[in-house]
C-alpha cells in the first residue's frame with residue numbers, strides 16, 4: 001500500500017541520461033600489450049582502466065555493461081531456484097587446511113597475513129567457505145536440496161594475466177553451490193543449472209557450446225564447460241555436427257580411440273624460411289590446422305628450434321615435430337639451462353627434440369608470444385607446471401592433437417568432428433562428497449543417521465563474459481552489443497544543441513518518450529561534431545542511433561541507423577517508436 005501511495009504522490013521522474021554529464025572517455029591509442037580485440041576496444045571505449053597487472057577499474061560505461069550481465073545471471077539463477085548469499089572474500093587458512101588446498105591450490109592463491117600474523121587468503125573460489133556455512137546451518141535432510149549463489153569478486157594470482165578482464169587477477173564471478181542428500185538429487189539440480197546456464201548465454205546473445213570437461217583434481221563425477229566460440233579463445237573444443245558430442249580438447253583427447261593414428265615420427269620436417277612466426281607458419285610446419293595448434297610447443301633442442309604437439313600425460317611420449325628456422329632475434333629465447341632453472345625440472349626432461357622424452361618450451365598460440373613459455377613435467381593439481389622463462393612459473397596443459405582431428409568421423413559414430421577455439425565463460429561440476437567429507441558436512445537422514453552431503457558447484461565468469469561478447473561481436477568501428485548487454489539501447493544524438501533550442505527540445509522530448517516506453521536511452525548532448533559523436537557511438541556499440549538535427553526537424557524526420565547496418569535512413573518519430581517497441 002505504502003508503495004502505491006508513494007507512486008501517486010511522486011509521479012515518475014526521469015533524470016535525463018545526458019552524455020555531457022556522464023563520464024564517457026574514449027581514447028584513440030591503446031597500449032601495445034592489448035592484443036585481442038576486446039581488450040583494445042574496452043580500453044578505447046574507456047570501459048576499463050588498468051590499475052596494475054590483472055587489476056581493472058570499471059568505468060561508469062563499463063559498469064553499465066557488467067551490471068547487465070550480472071542482472072541476467074541473477075534473474076536466471078533466481079528463476080532456477082537458487083538463493084543468493086554473500087560470503088567474505090577474505091578467508092581463513094584453517095578452512096583451506098581442512099581440504100588440503102592451502103598447499104594444493106598453488107601460487108594462484110593469494111595469501112595474506114593480518115596484524116596478528118594469522119594467515120588468510122583472498123578467495124579464488126568458495127567451496128571451503130560455503131561448506132563451512134552448510135555444516136553449521138544444515139542439520140536435516142528435510143532442509144535439502146539447497147542451492148546458494150553469490151556474485152562476488154574473486155582473486156587468482158594468475159601467472160599471466162592478459163587480455164584485460166578476460167584473464168584478470170581480480171574478477172567478478174557468479175558462484176553457486178548446491179547441497180543434497182543423494183547423488184540423484186545432485187544430478188537433478190545439475191541439470192537445472194545446465195539449463196539455466198544455457199538460458200543465460202542465449203539471453204546474452206552469445207554463440208556458445210556446452211562441452212564435457214574433465215573433473216580433474218577438483219574431483220566428482222560430471223562436469224561441463226560453457227565455451228563462447230571465438231578465434232581468440234585460449235581453450236579448444238571438439239564437437240560433432242551430427243550428434244550431441246562436444247568436449248573440451250583435453251577430454252576429447254583422453255577419450256579418443258587409441259591405435260588409429262599413425263605412430264609418431266621422430267623425423268623432423270624442414271620448413272622454408274619464414275618472415276615471421278605466425279601460428280599459420282607453425283601449423284603449416286606441423287601439418288595441422290591452426291585450430292589444432294592450441295597446445296603447440298616450441299623446443300630449443302640440440303638440433304635447433306622445433307615446434308611440437310605433445311601428448312598431455314605424464315610421460316609426454318608422443319610428439320609431432322617440425323623444425324622452425326632461427327630468427328635473428330632468437331637470442332631472446334631461453335637456453336636449456338635457463339629452462340631447467342626456471343621450471344625446476346631435470347635435464348632429461350629437456351631432451352633433444354624428437355626424442356620421446358622431449359619436454360618443451362610451451363608456446364602460446366599467439367604469434368607474438370611464440371617463445372614465451374616453458375613447460376615442465378611436474379604436475380600441480382590438474383595442471384602441468386611450467387614457467388615463463390623470463391619471470392615465473394607457468395601452468396599449462398598439453399594435448400596430443402593428432403588424436404582429435406578436424407573432419408574425422410567422431411567419437412560416438414555420428415557426424416563429423418569440428419574443432420574450434422573457445423572462451424570458458426561457465427563451468428559446472430558435480431563435486432560429489434569430496435568437500436563435505438573433508439569438512440564433515442553432514443545431515444541426519446530419514447533414518448536419523450548422519451549422512452555426508454553431496455555437493456555441486458557452478459561458476460560463471462561475469463566480467464569475462466563482457467570481453468567474450470566483444471570478441472564475438474565487433475567490427476573495425478567498435479563493439480556491437482546485443483540489446484541485452486548494451487550500455488544503452490538507443491543513443492539520441494543532437495546536432496549543434498547550443499545553436500538551436502528547438503533541436504535541443506526535440507531531442508529531449510524524444511528522449512523522454514523513448515524512456516517512458518521503457519527503452520533505455522542516452523542523450524548525446526555533448527555538442528561534438530557529428531563525425532566524432534557517431535564514431536563514439538559506434539565504438540561503444542549502441543545498437544540504435546537516432547540523430548536530431550535542424551534539417552531533420554524541417555523535414556519532419558529523424559535520421560536512424562542500426563549499428564549493424566551501413567546506411568542511415570530517415571524515419572518518422574512514430575515509426576521509430578514502433579521499430580524499437
Ligand code: ATP
Nearest residue numbers: 165166167168171173424425426427459460461464
Ligand atoms: P580458466 O581455465 O580460464 O583459467 P578456470 O577453469 O580456472 O578458468 P573456474 O575455476 O572454472 O575457472 O571458474 C569459473 C569461471 O570463472 C570460469 O569459467 C571463467 O569464466 C571465470 N574465470 C576464471 N578465471 C578467470 C580470470 N582469471 N579472469 C576472469 N574470469 C575468470
Ligand code: MG
Nearest residue numbers: 108156158395
Ligand atoms: Mg584458471
Ligand code: MG
Nearest residue numbers: 225235424427
Ligand atoms: Mg578452465
Ligand code: MG
Nearest residue numbers: 225424426427
Ligand atoms: Mg573451469
